[in-house]
Structure formats: C-alpha cells, structure tokens
Amino acid sequence: EDQVTQSPEALRLQEGESSSLNCSYTVSGLRGLFWYRQDPGKGPEFLFTLYSAGEEKEKERLKATLTKKESFLHITAPKPEDSATYLCAVQGARLSGSEKLVFGKGTKLTVNP
Amino acid sequence: NAGVTQTPKFQVLKTGQSMTLQCAQDMNHNSMYWYRQDPGMGLRLIYYSASEGTTDKGEVPNGYNVSRLNKREFSLRLESAAPSQTSVYFCASRDRGEQFFGPGTRLTVL
Numbered sequence: 001e002d003q004v005t006q007s008p009e010a011l012r013l014q015e016g017e018s019s020s021l022n023c024s025y026t027v028s029g030l031r032g033l034f035w036y037r038q039d040p041g042k043g044p045e046f047l048f049t050l051y052s053a054g055e056e057k058e059k060e061r062l063k064a065t066l067t068k069k070e071s072f073l074h075i076t077a078p079k080p081e082d083s084a085t086y087l088c089a090v091q092g093a094r095l096s097g098s099e100k101l102v103f104g105k106g107t108k109l110t111v112n113p
Numbered sequence: 114n115a116g117v118t119q120t121p122k123f124q125v126l127k128t129g130q131s132m133t134l135q136c137a138q139d140m141n142h143n144s145m146y147w148y149r150q151d152p153g154m155g156l157r158l159i160y161y162s163a164s165e166g167t168t169d170k171g172e173v174p175n176g177y178n179v180s181r182l183n184k185r186e187f188s189l190r191l192e193s194a195a196p197s198q199t200s201v202y203f204c205a206s207r208d209r210g211e212q213f214f215g216p217g218t219r220l221t222v223l
Binding site for chain 1: 213
C-alpha cells in the first residue's frame with residue numbers, strides 16, 4: 001500500500017530563517033510526487049511535480065527535491081506570507097487505482113515577522 | 114476559466130437528512146475526485162472517477178454515493194447524514210499531471 005509521511009507536523013520559523021520540510025514515501029513504482037500549499041479555508045494549490053530521483057524544481061523561495069525514498073521542500077529566507085500548510089502526495093504505478101493520489105497529513109508552517 | 118467550482122460553500126444538516134454536493138470543472142479533465150479533510154487526518158479520498166462513465170471507491174466511501182453526470186460534473190450524495198460526516202469536502206480534477214482543487218464545502222451535521 002502506498003504511504004506518505006510528512007515531518008514535522010508543525011514548524012515555526014522567524015522571517016529569513018531557512019529550513020526544510022520532509023516527505024517520506026513508499027510506493028509501488030513512482031509516477032509522480034506532488035507538493036501543494038493550502039491556506040486556511042481554501043483548497044490546496046499546486047506547487048510542484050517531481051517524477052524521478054535527482055529532479056529539482058524551484059519557485060521563488062521554494063525548492064523541491066526528490067530521492068528514491070523522500071522529497072524535501074526547502075524554504076529559503078521565508079516571509080510571513082509563506083505561512084500555510086504544505087501537503088505532499090504521490091501517485092503510484094499500480095494497475096488498479098493508478099489514477100489515485102495518496103496524501104500526507106501536511107506540515108503547518110508559521111513564519112513570524 | 115473558473116477551474117473547479119463547488120456548491121454549496123457551507124451547509125448545516127440534521128442527522129438523517131440527505132443532500133448532494135455539486136462539483137464542476139471547465140478544464141476538460143478526464144479524472145475527478147472527492148476528498149474529505151478532517152483535523153489531524155489529512156485529505157482522504159472518498160470516491161473518484163477516472164473517466165466519464167466510471168466511478169471507483171476510495172479510502173472512505175461508506176455513507177456516500179457519487180454520480181459522474183458528464184465529463185464536467187461529478188456529484189457527491191449523502192443519503193442519510195451522520196455527525197461523523199461533519200467535515201470539509203473538496204472536489205478535484207486532473208488529466209495526466211497535477212490535481213486542481215475546488216474551494217471546498219464546509220458541512221456540519223447536527
């Protein structure tokens with residue numbers, strides 16, 4: 001069964017204090033790993049898709065990386081507006097249900113000014 | 114493009130009442146999904162539809178039914194609501210890449 005574990009559950013940073021969020025996964029044949037941002041009271045907003053180990057993607061202060069067992073979301077010099085819950089999800093290659101994504105429980109990031 | 118739209122935004126039901134949550138997407142996506150999100154539980158898949166005319170159970174299907182009305186619309190029905198179904202419900206759609214989510218429906222069952 002495909003599984004996703006995110007750590008830490010919650011993270012508090014000072015503005016400008018860089019850090020990383022972790023997403024560990026077990027999946028039968030990775031077809032894609034996805035990062036989302038979710039603000040309170042809103043639906044998840046897509047950030048990145050990673051497909052193979054070694055791949056990296058960047059967007060503003062965010063950089064996502066992927067290995068065969070985990071993904072990291074690096075946040076460089078965060079600002080208060082980066083405060084949100086960050087979700088990780090994987091899609092496996094199982095024949096049955098291959099259209100499904102499995103989500104982690106998320107990391108709630110708070111950036112204090 | 115409106116993306117994924119959901120109605121209603123908020124709903125309060127009494128135990129035993131029924132209702133249908135509506136979802137529509139204008140991105141011509143093949144796959145559509147219904148999730149529920151509860152504190153500490155993350156997003157859990159209720160049902161999904163890989164293409165028009167097909168539906169499959171997800172992780173937590175009990176107490177729910179779905180209809181893929183056409184390629185654009187995917188509805189979720191609660192036949193006899195229970196307090197355990199109090200949650201925030203999200204609809205999503207995707208083609209071959211990432212999922213796009215709607216704004217959610219906040220449902221309270223008293």
